[in-house]
Amino acid sequence: MNLHSLKPANGSTHAERRIGRGPGSGLGGTSTRGHKGAKARSGYKRKIGFEGGQMPLQRRVPKFGFKNINHKEYSVVNLSDLQSLVEANSYAKIGIAELRAAGLVKGKDILVKVLGNGELKAKIDVEANAFSKSAEEAIKAAGGNVTII
Secondary structure, three states: OOHHHOOOOOOOOOOOOOOOOOHHHOOOOOOOOOOOOHHHOOOOOOOOOOEOOEOOHHHHOOOOOOOOOOOOOEEEEEHHHHHHHHHHHOOOEEOHHHHHHHOOOOOOOOEEEEEOOOOOOOOOEEEEOEEOHHHHHHHHHOOOEEEEO
């Protein structure tokens, strides 16, 4: 082994091409950027979503719909659910805490609305954020009270 025969191990070095260092390098002149156009200029930066002048996807796809910022999301409880809850636990008063404990309402800050589906036979006081007219009438007909929170 002599000093003149030393060379790095295979794969340990990479040939790095120095672009724009004159005609002798073979990569001078336009420095691999081609002739003219935005990409040949300094400071070129492609805009996000740019498709070469073609109408971009985010402008081609139709926009539709409306999101109401004042929309309230209600968790729905039916009269049949209240009746089964009373039969299982014999409550005299049902509020959101009881509904949450029974698993009828999930989540912390969810509004509860009672709907009139089913039949209510028990006399109970119900507390909720909203009631349908039929649910309110059915609860009062059974001898209970309705309280809007």
